[in-house]
Amino acid sequence: MTFTPRVKIALLATAIVIFFLVVLLVVLPTVLVNRPDAKAAIQRYLSAAIGGEVGFDQVKLTLFPRVCATVGRPRLNMPDKVSAQAVEIDVCLKLLPLLRGQVAADSIKLQSPEIHLPIARSIPPPAAQVFPTRACCWRGWPTW
Secondary structure (H helix, E strand, O other), rough: OOOOOOHHHHHHHHHHHHHHHHHHHHHHHHHHHOOOHHHHHHHHHHHHHOOOEEOOEEEEEOOOOOOEEEEEEEEEEOOOEEEEEEEEEEEEEEEEHOOOOOOEEEEEEOOOOOOOOOOOOOOOOOOEEEEEEEOOOOOOOOOO
């Protein structure tokens, strides 16, 4: 089967358009998330949600073959509770629950995590309480 030059040009143009759409779909989410204003908004939202301070350097999103997010240098600080950091966190999500509006993790990978939990100061036990006791002894049967 031979194609006319017009059909060949149309097929080539369609292939080029599809290629650029796929490249945009793969690259654009990562570029948008790493913009300073978007990154600051994400950090503010997460910090307010957990009641601490959340920070990260860069996020890389992938949609193909799986929906994954790789977060570079994530940091968490909740004063007097916990502080944590890692070199990288890689979270992949299951696609079908995501399409239903639910988030289900398929895999979570941490590289070089550091978690600091403060140990509560030991509270000395209260002083031994002395309860008044009746000194009683068994002295046999009562007499009437």
